[in-house]
Amino acid sequence: MKKHTITFRLNGEPCTLDVEANELLLDVLRDKVGVKSPKAGCERGDCGSCTILLEGKSVRSCLILAVEVDGQEITTVEGLSRNGLTPLQQAFLNHNSFQCGFCAPGMVLTVTELLEKNPHPSKEEIQEAIAGNLCRCTGYQPIIDAVLELTKK
Amino acid sequence: MDDFNVVGTSPSRIDGLDKITGAAKYVDDLDFGPGLLYAEIVESPYAHALIKEIDTSEAEKLPGVVKTVTAKDFPHTFGLYMKDRYIFARDRVRFVGEQVAAVIARDVGTAKRAAKLVKVTYEPLTAVLDLSEALKPDAALVHPDLENYEHCPWFFPRPKTNIAHWRKTRRGDVEKGFAEADVILEDTYTVPRYAHCAIEPHVIAGYYDAAGRLTLWASSQSPYTQRNIIAEALSPMGLSHKDIRVITPYVGGGFGGKAGVSMEIFGAVLAMAVKGHPLKIRWSRAQEFYNTSQRQGVIAHVKMGVKKDGTITALEHTLHWDAGAYAEYGANVVNAAGLSATGPYRIPNVKIDSVCVYTNLSPTGAYRGFGYSEFHFGLESHVTRIAKQIGMDPVEFRRKNAIAEGDTLAYGAKMNPGNMQEAINRCAKAIHWGRKETSEHPDRVIGKDISLFWKAPAMPPNASSAAFVKFNEDGSLNVMVSGMEIGQGYMTVMAQIASEVLTVPVDQIRVETPDTDRNAYEWQTVGSHVTWSCGNAVKNAALDARGKIITTVHRALGFPEESIYLENGQAKCRTQPDFALPLCDFVINGIQTKDGTFRGGPIIGSGIFMPEFTSATGDPETSQGGHPNVHYTVGAAGIILEVDRKTGKMEVLRTVLAVDVGQAINPVLVDGQIVGGLLQGLATVMYEDIRYDANGKLLNPNFTDYKIPTALDVPLETIPIILETPQPDGPFGARGVGEHTMIPAAPMIANAVEDALGIRIKTMPVIAEKIALANLGVDYDAVKGDTMGFCYAKKPEDYPFGIGD
Known part of the structure; x- marks a missing residue:
């Protein structure tokens, strides 16, 4: 199959590589670039564990072809915490917000996007924002509580 | 109880930083180099058929294919309690999706394409998808060779039937009990199958090296048990336990689904088929649903007699379980329920029949609650x-x-300690029991309920735990155990227990994920028993290390051993008030004596725990005698539920759960089990609805069609209540909690719906459509169409329970 050369910025660093037209961004990030925080949970956009930020917007990397991200900026949780934990991550840590942790990278990115747009979300806005990120362990409450406490005025 | 320093406090999870930074590595995150191979499984399209021929020749011609594998290569069976599961289907397939062959290739795409080229010729057989069909005298047999399977001594399979196990419990005289009753109520309830839905699918990587060493990296709750099951299955190939190493990094949720062995066996045998090459298999979400293990469905007949004053005089509880194609683990679910299906009640006359029935549906096994969620409904x-x-x-x-x-x-x-009365009282108060509430919305009504629960760990009587602790030069500590951090906070709790004994701060303790070559033994992380069992082992290991510290100080400095103690990471002496020697000064390099020589050396400790009071020797006809359970954890839960009478839509306005955990080692983590477990339980009754078609094919193996809760589905308020009546044999008084919190959810919803609307729903799930239709006088099961929510075609009230004895 024909290879396509793509260049994108990943967590602030330029990244150039050859991909096939049908390769998924999730697989390329994990297997070719070595960024492992986006996880494969359902491979059909249901669970949100492969969430990344593409140009600041949360997307499912299992539903995006790698060739589509040429010229764009990608952020994963590895990039968020390069200079120490973000206040959101610290809040999640303080609240024991995660149990098995598999959904955590996607959840961190989704809430990061929410707080960029809406620094003081209501409980309902938080629930709406993370409704596409499935967590089977926590019952979501400690995740919601951490965000509420972080963002209360 | 107040003398504890660390036990009973809630330090942050010691795995928290790994998880929120993305540093936590799960099996699929490990790199195995450019030689890594992938496998795709060829699956049966039939629920029951004979395999006449398998032709792999076309698949093998595809460039990139390394090898094909069938039962001819690995004709073995395996299983935890009964060896009834085939590595690859041999002669016969028993459920849709069963593995018939595997194709190993250099990349995933090639493996998938090649799997489609494997030609399998089948001769379809009558499939038993319905419990009553499976129990007929002339039923097609799922396992014609049942009498040949090895099984644990407390299973009683019935050869030439589909009954894999039958647990009978008899106490007193039920007929006399019913004669004494003023009121007798009997009815039938059904609970369908459920799927665990851990967000991480099963992943297994295997590497069989040139020297004959097999290493497995598993997404698992059970590294040692996996090693044991795989070693037993592969012993005909010359492998022994020492030749197999199971490494289990972080696991992305288990809920029982990653206990025992399911797809992990493929990682072992396929790696052996391609010696010298690492190989990895990641289950798809669909395979996760149909070829791991599901929770068993059950159809239950309850007959209860009571006096007018409310005394229960007798209970007859008959449970027929749909075990699916393989019962190697699931038959123990049936066993556990068969011993405890009185629920948390004092009942003098009891007759329980818990029957494990093979059907041609997906295999079943452990799921959080292990039979108790099912019979409590x-x-x-x-x-x-x-x-x-x-x-x-x-x-x-x-x-x-x-x-x-x-x-x-x-x-x-005899029943162990546990304060059920307090649990009931606290829950009743929290939901204002007795106060009728009305909704502000004209179409909505409000109902309430209190349901009770109990559960004991279901495990072999000699299931054990072991622990090593070793000090580092700076006085920090490694705890080397083989329980799994499946999210419950196990690592943190083990660190707290070690910290309590050795006075090393929790943040100076590392608990590493298991490696069967290095970490101490643990049976499995199941049954809500690791805090109790492994906690005892860690406590014993820490006491062992403390003894060695005291001996070292005594030998070097001559203080009497009984006067030496630990405080704040220092060795101190009651007779020498000025003496305080930091652990970091001597736990590796010893203590120098006056003549310049040293005493001591690296401090290590080991500890074990096995419950020496349990046995599984109860009479097969009555279950009397023996002591099959270590302890029960009891509690209650309450709910205030708002129901829309037109749409059936429900909203949980408030829910409360009180559980007597003996001693909360870390109360915030216990709260996490309560809040998370309650939602998982509510999901089984309010949202999740598994559907098979008439040929036994699972119709909704994905999160679009099998709805697990999102953040929008959480109760408006969840109140966790921790009660602490110490467990005498628990570490610092702790007993298990974890599974329990999902058990009361289902009956609580059904009871609250009745309280609100006067409608009694006896078939799970109690979804909105069912309520709305029932409110119109329409039976949901009569109109839902051809898909089956459970594996019996008849209406529950027509189900024939009489199958002899």
Whole structure:
């Protein structure tokens, strides 16, 4: 199959590589670039564990072809915490917000996007924002509580 | 209890930083180099068929294919309690999706394409998809060779039938008990199958090296048990336990689904088929649903007799379980329920029949609750109904009959400590029991309920735990155990227990994920037993290390051993107030004496724990004798539920759960189990609805069609309540909690719906459509169409329970 050369910025660093037209961004990030925080949970956009930020917007990397991200900026949780934990991550840590942790990278990115747009979300806005990120362990409450406490005025 | 320094406090999870930074590595995140191979499984399209021929020649011609594998290469069976599961289907397939062959290739795409080229010729057989069909005298047999399977001594399979196990518990005289009753109520309840839905799918990587060493990296709750099952299965190939190493990094949720062995066996045998090449298999979400293990469905008949004053005189509880194609683990679910299906009640006359039935549906196994979630639905529904029938407040009825310490259990043993009365009272108060509430919305009504729960770990009587602790030069500590951090906070709790004994701060303790070559033994992380069992082992290991520290100080400095103690990471002496020697000064390099020589050396400790009071020797006809359970954890839960009478849509306005954990080692983590477990339980009754077609094919193996809760589905308020009546044999008084929190959810919803609308729903799930239709007088099961929510075609009330004895 024909290879396509793509260049994108990943967590602030330029990244150039050859991909096939049908390769998924999730697989390329994990297997070719070595960024492992986006996880494969359902491979059909249901669970949100492969969430990344593409140009600041949360997307499912299992539903995006790698060739589509040429010229764009990608952020994963590895990039968020390069200079120490973000206040959101610290809040999640303080609240024991995660149990098995598999959904955590996607959840961190989704809430990061929410707080960029809406620094003081209501409980309902938080629930709406993370409704596409499935967590089977926590019952979501400690995740919601951490965000509420972080963002209360 | 107040003397503890660390136990009972809630330090942050020691795995928290790994998880929120993305540093936590799960199996699929490990790199195995450019030689990594991938496998795709060829699956049966039939629920029951004979395999006439397998032709792999076309698949093998595809460039990039390394090898194909079938049962000819690995004709072995495996299993935890009964060796009835085939590595690859041999001669016969028993469920849709069963593995018939595997194709190993250099990339995933090639493996998938090649798997489609494998030609399998089948001769379809009659499939038994319905429990009543499976139990007919002339039923097609799922396992014609049942009598040949090895199994544990407390299983009683019936050869030439589809009965894999039958647990009978008999106490007193039920007929006499019913004769004494003023009111007898009997009815049938059904609970369908469920899927665990851990967000991480099963992943296994295997590497069989040139020297004959097999290493497996597994997404697992059970590294040692996996090693044991795989070693037993592969012993004909010359492998022994020492040749197999199981490494289990972080696991992305288990809930019982990653206990024992399911797809992990493929990683072992396929790696052996391609010696010298690492190989990895990641289950798709669909495979996760149909070829790991599901929770068993059950159809339950409850007959209860009570006196007018509310005393329960007799209980007859008959449970027919749909075990699916393989019961190697699931038959123990049936066993556990068969011993404990009285629920947390004092009942003098008991007859329980818990029957494990093979069908041609997906295999079943452990799922959080292990049979108790299932039987509590019918039992706790029934308790509310019968209380109302005699005109007694259902909460008062429960108070009157609730089990208490010292009561005799149905199989003759005595009940352990646990404060059910307090749990009931706290929950009743939290939901303002007795106060009728009305919704502000004209179409909505509000109902309430209190349901009780209990559960014991289900495990072999000699299931054990072991622990190593070793000090580092700076006085920090490694705890080397093989329980799994499946999210519950195990690592943190083990660190707290070690910290309590050795006075090393929790943040100076590392608990590493298991490696069977290095970490100490643990049976499995199941049954809500690791805090209790492994916690005891860690405590013993820490005491062992403390003894060595004291001996070192005594030998070097001459202080009497009984006067030496630890405080704040220092060795101190009661007779030498000025003496305080930091652990970091000597736990590796010893203590220098006056002549310049040293005493001591690296401090390590080991500890074990096995419950030496348990046995599985109960009489097969009555279960009397023996002591099959270590302890029960008891509690209660309450709910305030708002229901829309037009749409059936429900909203949980408030839910509360009180559980007696003996001693909360880390209360915030216990709260996490309560809040998370309650939602998982509510999901089984309010949202999740598994569907098979008439040929036994699972129709909704994905999160679009099998709805697990999102953040929008959480109760408006969840109140966790921790009660602490110490468990005498638990570490610092702790007993298990984890599974328990999902058990009361289902009956609580059914009872609250009845309280709100006067509608009694006896078939799970109690979804909105079912309520809305019932409110219109329409039976949901009669109109839902051809898809089956459970594996029997008939209406529950027509189900024939009579199958002899």
